[in-house]
Amino acid sequence: MRADFNLYVRRDTWLHRLDPRVKLAFVVEATALLFLWPSVRTAVGMIACCSIVLWLAQIPAPQIARAWRTMAPLMVMVFVLTALFAGGPSRVLFPIGPLKVTLGAVQQGALLATRLLALALIFFFWLFTTDQAAMVRGFLALRIPYDWGLTLALALRYLPIFAGLFQQVREAQQARGLDLEQRSFWQRLNAYRPVLIAMVISALRHSEHLGWALEARALGARGVRRSVFRPLHLRRGDVAVLILLLLTLTLKFGRRTGKLNAQRVGVGQGWQCPTPAQLYNVLFRTPRHVLLLTQDYAII
Amino acid sequence: MTADIIVHNLHYSYPPLTPDGDPAPVLKGVSLEVQQGEFVALLGRVGAGKTTLCMALNGLVPHSTGGIFRGEVTVLGLDTKQHPVADMARSVGMVFQDPESQLVQMRVEDEVAFGPENLGVPTAEIEKRVTWALKAVGLADYRDRSPLLLSGGEKQRVAIAAMLAMHSRVLVLDEPTANLDPVGKAAVFNVLSGLCREHRITVFMATQELERIARFADRVLVLHKGQIALDGPPAEVFQHVTELQAWGVGVPQLVELGHVLTQRTRRSYHFTSMSDAYKQLRRQARKVRMRKSQGPFPPPPNHSANPLAALSQIVVENLSYTYADGTTALQEVNLILPPGEFVAILGPNGSGKTTLAKHFDGLLKPTKGRVLVERRDTRTARVAELARLVGYVFQNPDHQIFAPTVREEIAFGPRMQELPASIAGQRVDDALARFGLTPYADLPPALLGFGQRRQIALAAVIATQPKVLILDEPTGGLDGRSRQELLDVVAGFNALGRTVILITHDMRLVAEYAHRAVVLLNGRILFDGSPRALFHQPEFLDQAGLALPPITRLADRLAPEGMAPGVLSSAEFAAAWQARLPVKHKRKKKARRAPGKESPDHAG
Numbered sequence: 001m002r003a004d005f006n007l008y009v010r011r012d013t014w015l016h017r018l019d020p021r022v023k024l025a026f027v028v029e030a031t032a033l034l035f036l037w038p039s040v041r042t043a044v045g046m047i048a049c050c051s052i053v054l055w056l057a058q059i060p061a062p063q064i065a066r067a068w069r070t071m072a073p074l075m076v077m078v079f080v081l082t083a084l085f086a087g088g089p090s091r092v093l094f095p096i097g098p099l100k101v102t103l104g105a106v107q108q109g110a111l112l113a114t115r116l117l118a119l120a121l122i123f124f125f126w127l128f129t130t131d132q133a134a135m136v137r138g139f140l141a142l143r144i145p146y147d148w149g150l151t152l153a154l155a156l157r158y159l160p161i162f163a164g165l166f167q168q169v170r171e172a173q174q175a176r177g178l179d180l181e182q183r184s185f186w187q188r189l190n191a192y193r194p195v196l197i198a199m200v201i202s203a204l205r206h207s208e209h210l211g212w213a214l215e216a217r218a219l220g221a222r223g224v225r226r227s228v229f230r231p232l233h234l235r236r237g238d239v240a241v242l243i244l245l246l247l248t249l250t251l252k253f254g255r256r257t258g259k260l261n262a263q264r265v266g267v268g269q270g271w272q273c274p275t276p277a278q279l280y281n282v283l284f285r286t287p288r289h290v291l292l293l294t295q296d297y298a299i300i
Numbered sequence: 301m302t303a304d305i306i307v308h309n310l311h312y313s314y315p316p317l318t319p320d321g322d323p324a325p326v327l328k329g330v331s332l333e334v335q336q337g338e339f340v341a342l343l344g345r346v347g348a349g350k351t352t353l354c355m356a357l358n359g360l361v362p363h364s365t366g367g368i369f370r371g372e373v374t375v376l377g378l379d380t381k382q383h384p385v386a387d388m389a390r391s392v393g394m395v396f397q398d399p400e401s402q403l404v405q406m407r408v409e410d411e412v413a414f415g416p417e418n419l420g421v422p423t424a425e426i427e428k429r430v431t432w433a434l435k436a437v438g439l440a441d442y443r444d445r446s447p448l449l450l451s452g453g454e455k456q457r458v459a460i461a462a463m464l465a466m467h468s469r470v471l472v473l474d475e476p477t478a479n480l481d482p483v484g485k486a487a488v489f490n491v492l493s494g495l496c497r498e499h500r501i502t503v504f505m506a507t508q509e510l511e512r513i514a515r516f517a518d519r520v521l522v523l524h525k526g527q528i529a530l531d532g533p534p535a536e537v538f539q540h541v542t543e544l545q546a547w548g549v550g551v552p553q554l555v556e557l558g559h560v561l562t563q564r565t566r567r568s569y570h571f572t573s574m575s576d577a578y579k580q581l582r583r584q585a586r587k588v589r590m591r592k593s594q595g596p597f598p599p600p601p602n603h604s605a606n607p608l609a610a611l612s613q614i615v616v617e618n619l620s621y622t623y624a625d626g627t628t629a630l631q632e633v634n635l636i637l638p639p640g641e642f643v644a645i646l647g648p649n650g651s652g653k654t655t656l657a658k659h660f661d662g663l664l665k666p667t668k669g670r671v672l673v674e675r676r677d678t679r680t681a682r683v684a685e686l687a688r689l690v691g692y693v694f695q696n697p698d699h700q701i702f703a704p705t706v707r708e709e710i711a712f713g714p715r716m717q718e719l720p721a722s723i724a725g726q727r728v729d730d731a732l733a734r735f736g737l738t739p740y741a742d743l744p745p746a747l748l749g750f751g752q753r754r755q756i757a758l759a760a761v762i763a764t765q766p767k768v769l770i771l772d773e774p775t776g777g778l779d780g781r782s783r784q785e786l787l788d789v790v791a792g793f794n795a796l797g798r799t800v801i802l803i804t805h806d807m808r809l810v811a812e813y814a815h816r817a818v819v820l821l822n823g824r825i826l827f828d829g830s831p832r833a834l835f836h837q838p839e840f841l842d843q844a845g846l847a848l849p850p851i852t853r854l855a856d857r858l859a860p861e862g863m864a865p866g867v868l869s870s871a872e873f874a875a876a877w878q879a880r881l882p883v884k885h886k887r888k889k890k891a892r893r894a895p896g897k898e899s900p901d902h903a904g
Contacts, residue, residue: 008406010446131407131410132405132406133406133407133410154404157404157406160448161400161448165699169699169700171663172694172700173700173702174663174683174684174687175663175683175690175691175692175700176687176691176700176713176716176760176761177687177688177712177713180683180684181682181683181684194702194703197702198698198700201701201702201746205698205746206400206401209402210401210402212364212385212394212396213394213396213401213404214404215364215386215389216358216360216389216393216394217389217404217415218386218387218390218418218466219418220386221386221387221419222384222386222387224419224420225420226420227417227419227421227423229409229410229413229417229423229430230413230423
């Protein structure tokens with residue numbers, strides 16, 4: 001039997017025991033830092049920081065490698081596309097046909113790519129070390145409606161199951177003579193149609209049964225305030241980490257106060273926190289496709 | 301005291317399958333009462349409405365399914381029409397067939413606590429209930445495990461615990477053991493029977509496990525044509541052998557044996573349990589002083605006599621397979637299958653049965669060693685090419701069903717083989733007719749019942765006319781008749797000289813159909829030989845968590861009385877028993893005893 005690949009890695013480290021709210025605070029702060037100080041240095045620093053944290057959490061190396069491998073093609077794509085198309089006024093490194101690869105574009109590409117990886121690692125840290133029930137409790141404690149938390153948790157819980165389902169459906173169709181190998185991209189895309197349809201039917205059946213099972217477990221019983229089996233308590237370690245997080249944040253902002261004379265936010269231009277206008281620039285000057293990809297990945 | 305479950309004159313029709321179709325009536329006036337602490341088993345053919353009746357008990361029918369509902373269902377005084385499903389959950393616990401879609405948490409204890417949380421039970425009380433419920437299903441040490449990584453039987457026990465923790469006094473289970481291996485099935489039945497006895501929990505279970513029902517249930521209900529046709533203790537209900545067989549429900553093997561013996565010897569045999577059958581037959585054997593016999597068994601089919609056998613169809617050489625995550629599923633497996641064999645692959649879940657079978661059509665490539673199918677090395681052959689030789693029917697029919705109509709579904713394989721339209725059409729029509737699917741040819745397969753979906757999956761593979769047919773657990777959740785029909789088609793296919801490879805836990809199937817049994821354990825071959833030889837070596841069966849069919853066990857127990865051991869079917873048993881009834885002796889006895897005794901005609 002193939003073992004299920006869960007995102008959550010069961011370990012007994014202080015990072016695993018950390019209050020889910022504190023971990024969520026880390027995720028939010030790290031993400032904010034990445035976007036407020038858009039520099040390759042911040043991103044690389046964050047990657048290093050996350051790697052250390054993942055190592056401390058005793059996440060096995062293959063699992064971390066898999067996270068890198070998943071991100072690699074996306075990073076390359078983002079880097080290449082940005083370098084080719086971002087253009088900008090800075091020095092032209094070399095022209096390719098009508099396109100000009102500029103220094104600024106290359107730097108921006110590097111920034112986007114590293115930031116993508118940093119973001120992914122931040123979220124992977126969260127998913128690897130927080131079990132789903134703790135995650136939902138964390139959301140609940142932050143006054144996020146229970147249904148939302150449960151939906152996210154179920155989505156995470158069923159991701160590997162659906163991946164397994166896809167594999168089984170593909171094998172079942174291949175065993176009937178469906179040829180998924182050695183053909184052109186479009187042919188293969190077309191060949192995957194039966195797989196996708198069978199997959200959707202199975203997934204629908206699955207979710208119908210899941211709905212029944214949840215109802216049978218009294219989800220949504222009338223006139224009941226849900227109770228919690230393992231309530232959250234902030235312990236000393238949690239508070240310490242929170243303080244640490246707060247400190248780094250204030251330090252970062254503190255360094256900025258001296259340099260209010262912020263320049264245009266670009267790439268590799270120091271550690272300034274951008275003004276709202278600049279933030280807008282960063283977010284919307286980024287080529288749309290790249291931004292969409294980033295968002296998609298942040299959600300996954 | 302009022303009954304825990306009261307169903308009064310329940311009529312129910314599902315909404316129509318197609319927009320212009322008619323509503324499909326399933327239940328047509330079901331009335332029943334179940335008292336507290338009873339263990340009730342619900343029998344019926346696939347599609348008879350067992351699931352519907354189960355779902356009516358907690359209100360999923362009609363609240364979630366729609367359709368037309370008449371009559372009354374009351375559980376612990378709550379009328380399902382007035383109470384939504386989530387409210388009914390306080391009194392009715394529901395366990396479904398597929399554990400995957402009912403376990404929603406990452407830890408066993410969270411799973412069990414989920415229901416009580418939804419009911420707003422205080423934290424300290426939840427803790428107590430989780431401890432109690434896990435202990436009641438024998439999983440007290442599993443609190444911190446991930447439900448995903450448990451075995452099928454353990455998952456179902458977690459699902460049962462999750463219901464108990466809500467203090468459900470009534471447990472409704474819809475085929476909870478259909479996908480489990482024998483060890484898992486036994487564990488679930490033991491837990492349920494313990495709950496009835498020790499905690500006065502009412503158990504209402506739809507199932508096809510005839511043998512276990514006969515042992516565990518207090519009462520059996522048979523659902524036939526939308527009504528409760530038979531109702532009573534197992535011993536009583538199973539006396540209606542003729543009706544049960546005519547309805548396609550089937551009877552336990554020992555009951556069937558009693559029936560066959562009665563027919564053949566014109567003497568009345570009624571067996572309710574193993575010990576009962578043993579005592580009755582032993583008494584008879586001692587009274588009549590029977591001849592010792594080796595039994596009239598046919599000699600095992602001799603495959604080496606077949607000149608084609610030299611050209612082995614499937615050759616497995618030193619096959620090892622390791623999954624990407626490092627799990628070793630097969631180690632140093634060697635196997636040679638000549639054409640025309642009927643091989644059963646046995647072993648507990650996780651022993652590598654499916655992994656091995658997937659090598660035969662190239663879905664998995666060996667990590668070490670090689671597999672040859674008709675002299676093609678599967679490492680280099682394409683799956684699509686091997687699929688023309690090897691048909692694979694997967695355990696879950698839903699993994700392959702995708703077409704808008706049954707006809708197109710079955711035509712998919714022949715189309716992939718690029719056959720001429722006339723030949724392909726002919727094959728599709730044959731397959732439809734053979735499985736009695738012609739009336740459904742233009743309906744969407746995904747909306748048909750489970751039994752039909754399974755038939756469609758098999759028909760779709762048979763239509764490609766492969767040289768080797770692999771079936772992965774084809775009979776889980778099927779009733780006696782459907783099982784019989786399916787196996788008859790497969791046996792007919794085998795009779796044409798084509799190879800059949802059957803992955804199963806059902807020892808009765810192995811005994812009745814297979815020529816050869818291969819037992820896998822932890823990725824290695826533990827045993828390879830004829831089923832009869834396997835049944836002579838109980839140590840292998842024990843190791844692999846397999847049990848002898850009841851009839852074989854009975855014959856073995858009667859061996860000291862001169863019965864030939866290693867009997868494979870009721871017919872064989874009856875023939876062997878009859879062969880040993882001494883003719884002269886019998887005549888003498890006849891004078892003293894009631895008329896209508898065994899006749900010597902069938903002897904030999």
